[in-house]
Amino acid sequence: xxxxxxxxxxKNTAKALGIFSLMLGAIxxxxxxxxxxxxxxxxxxxxxxxxxxxTYGIREIATGVGxxxxxxxxxxxxxxxxxxxxxxxxxxxxxxxSQHGRRNIAIAAAAVAGITALDIYCAKSLSRxxxxxxxxxxNYSDRSGFLVSPRAMRGIARxxxxxxxxxxxxxxxxxxxxxxxxxxxxxxxxxxxxxxxxSRLFS
Amino acid sequence: MKALVWHHKNDVRCxxxxxxxxxxxxxxxxxxTSCAICGSDLHLHDGFMPGMKxxxxxxxxxxGEVVEVGNDNKRLKxxxxxxxxxxxxxxxxxxCRKGNFSVCETTNRNKHAADKVFGHATAGLFGYSxxxxxxxxxxxxxxxxxxxxxxxxxxxxxxxxxxxxxxxDIFPTGWQAAVQCxxxxxxxxxxxxxxxxxxxxxxxxxxxxxxxxxxxxxIPERLSMAEAGGAIAINxxxxxxxxxxxxxxDGKGPEKCIDAVGMxxxxxxxIDSVYDTVKQAMKxxxxxxxxxxxxxxxxxxxxxISIPGVYGGIVDKIPFGMVMNKGLTIRTGQTHVNRWxxxxxxxxxxxxxxxxxxxxxxxxxxxxxxxxxxxxxxEDGCVKVVIKP
Numbered sequence: 133x134x135x136x137x138x139x140x141x142x143k144n145t146a147k148a149l150g151i152f153s154l155m156l157g158a159i160x161x162x163x164x165x166x167x168x169x170x171x172x173x174x175x176x177x178x179x180x181x182x183x184x185x186x187t188y189g190i191r192e193i194a195t196g197v198g199x200x201x202x203x204x205x206x207x208x209x210x211x212x213x214x215x216x217x218x219x220x221x222x223x224x225x226x227x228x229x230s231q232h233g234r235r236n237i238a239i240a241a242a243a244v245a246g247i248t249a250l251d252i253y254c255a256k257s258l259s260r261x262x263x264x265x266x267x268x269x270x271n272y273s274d275r276s277g278f279l280v281s282p283r284a285m286r287g288i289a290r291x292x293x294x295x296x297x298x299x300x301x302x303x304x305x306x307x308x309x310x311x312x313x314x315x316x317x318x319x320x321x322x323x324x325x326x327x328x329x330x331s332r333l334f335s
Numbered sequence: 336m337k338a339l340v341w342h343h344k345n346d347v348r349c350x351x352x353x354x355x356x357x358x359x360x361x362x363x364x365x366x367x368t369s370c371a372i373c374g375s376d377l378h379l380h381d382g383f384m385p386g387m388k389x390x391x392x393x394x395x396x397x398x399g400e401v402v403e404v405g406n407d408n409k410r411l412k413x414x415x416x417x418x419x420x421x422x423x424x425x426x427x428x429x430x431c432r433k434g435n436f437s438v439c440e441t442t443n444r445n446k447h448a449a450d451k452v453f454g455h456a457t458a459g460l461f462g463y464s465x466x467x468x469x470x471x472x473x474x475x476x477x478x479x480x481x482x483x484x485x486x487x488x489x490x491x492x493x494x495x496x497x498x499x500x501x502x503x504d505i506f507p508t509g510w511q512a513a514v515q516c517x518x519x520x521x522x523x524x525x526x527x528x529x530x531x532x533x534x535x536x537x538x539x540x541x542x543x544x545x546x547x548x549x550x551x552x553x554i555p556e557r558l559s560m561a562e563a564g565g566a567i568a569i570n571x572x573x574x575x576x577x578x579x580x581x582x583x584x585d586g587k588g589p590e591k592c593i594d595a596v597g598m599x600x601x602x603x604x605x606i607d608s609v610y611d612t613v614k615q616a617m618k619x620x621x622x623x624x625x626x627x628x629x630x631x632x633x634x635x636x637x638x639x640i641s642i643p644g645v646y647g648g649i650v651d652k653i654p655f656g657m658v659m660n661k662g663l664t665i666r667t668g669q670t671h672v673n674r675w676x677x678x679x680x681x682x683x684x685x686x687x688x689x690x691x692x693x694x695x696x697x698x699x700x701x702x703x704x705x706x707x708x709x710x711x712x713x714e715d716g717c718v719k720v721v722i723k724p
Contacts, residue, residue, distance in 0.1 A: 194617070197613075197617060198616050202616070207612075211609070269555050269556060269559075270556035270559075270695075271559055272557075272559045272560035272563060272718070273559045273560075273562060274563065275560050275564075275693070276563040276564050277534075277538055277563075277564055277688050277689055277691075277692035277693070278564070278688060279686050279689070282538075282541050282563075282564055282565025283565070285541055285542060285565070285687070286541050286544060286545075286565065287520065287543070288542050288544075288687060289543050289544070289682070289687070290520065290544035292514070292678075294514060295434070295514070295674075298514055298515040298517060298666065300516070300519075300639055300664065
């Protein structure tokens with residue numbers, strides 16, 4: 133019961149992150165200048181940053197769609213973590229080269245760090261759950277489908293004649309290359325079939 | 336009667352629907368005794384196949400007892416026990432006469448729509464969208480079988496449902512995938528996907544005498560089943576598929592590659608798989624083609640790529656230069672089920688193979704909608720679900 137509610141909680145967190153991604157992406161695409169100014173850039177810098185912010189916006193939208201559409205969102209959350217890294221790198225670069233608005237940049241960096249922590253927690257928890265599930269091994273090593281070992285069954289249908297429309301190489305070419313017939317020593321089916329029995333019924 | 340009905344993406348329900356009736360003198364009505372959820376049903380469930388309508392009865396892998404026969408049907412009689420192929424074939428058109436039953440020219444009732452989407456229509460299929468005729472499927476208590484004097488395979492006494500049910504789809508599908516590789520005793524056959532069709536590809540390749548058979552997946556229990564059938568397993572979460580396949584073939588690559596995965600490939604986090612997932616989520620691509628790309632890359636020059644896995648629409652970034660320059664042959668298509676059933680039924684009777692090995696879950700119709708999710712998410716060790724209506 134606990135595990136189920138915990139899983140639901142994680143899924144809800146992932147969903148919230150997806151919606152956040154979509155909203156942030158939409159804002160970055162629609163109003164990159166406003167976003168740039170809010171994190172400490174002047175109007176000249178805002179103009180310069182517009183293409184980059186739009187690209188970041190498209191990235192956010194893509195990960196948001198991925199999280200919301202997928203029933204296994206962990207890889208998408210990890211994609212968000214990678215995107216957070218890019219955001220931090222961009223903010224650090226801006227911090228180094230800006231004389232003004234450093235306070236706003238620091239606030240933005242703190243916000244990104246907080247959301248990164250949430251992303252990492254969510255992605256790790258979802259991945260751990262997947263790993264736990266994979267560890268639950270159901271062993272089907274006794275399900276061969278054969279009465280005897282596969283080794284003994286190998287080639288039992290070797291005498292089966294591949295239908296002409298499914299041959300790899302036309303017979304004359306095979307003979308011209310001097311190919312030898314298959315080596316013996318394996319049990320063979322007594323029947324020789326072309327696989328066309330069904331079609332012959334109707335010809 | 337009760338039947339599994341598709342309502343919307345991720346929404347399959349067990350509903351009460353009207354009983355089927357004879358609509359044509361060649362029809363039969365079959366009381367379903369066993370049916371199965373096929374991997375390709377998941378494409379419907381997950382909303383990847385176009386042409387579905389709310390209210391469609393799904394399911395195309397089923398068998399049962401004939402309870403009513405049309406006046407012109409001289410082949411079946413009430414009480415016959417039959418497996419019904421998922422392809423509906425007339426048995427009379429040019430394609431059927433050539434044995435190409437899955438591209439029958441007659442049975443698709445929505446030929447105009449299919450012509451527009453595929454260029455030319457293919458055969459009608461049970462419970463598989465209106466692009467393939469919009470026929471009611473077999474995950475139901477009863478089903479109407481059109482052209483029932485052609486497709487249904489009569490089952491002799493002494494064989495259980497579980498032994499013969501898969502003659503309607505996955506066994507012939509795995510067999511055809513292997514046969515169209517024209518396997519030689521020196522061949523390495525690589526099979527992507529250890530799901531039910533992949534399992535039958537492995538066993539078919541073993542029976543046909545491949546030197547070595549390799550199966551690629553990341554689900555341990557499925558790989559253990561493939562190994563039981565004689566395959567060398569590659570877990571793509573743990574090792575590099577291309578490197579391992581090259582190691583196993585002296586660096587030359589497998590001669591024959593089989594894609595038993597299809598449009599919903601799950602892979603390790605490769606660049607192309609991320610690209611596919613993003614494009615698919617944004618509706619810019621319908622199918623994820625990672626397996627196709629990997630096969631084209633690793634396949635030995637002059638090799639054969641066999642594709643039984645279902646694709647529904649458009650794939651992107653296919654390295655066709657590799658295919659052309661390496662002289663690869665691609666063979667694909669829905670299975671020409673009736674072309675193989677007589678032979679495969681004989682092999683089951685002779686004890687060469689018992690297809691029931693693949694069944695991991697058996698449920699009633701009421702529980703089947705939940706099993707769609709269990710099967711899709713590969714939970715509870717699920718490989719193949721059989722439903723008993």
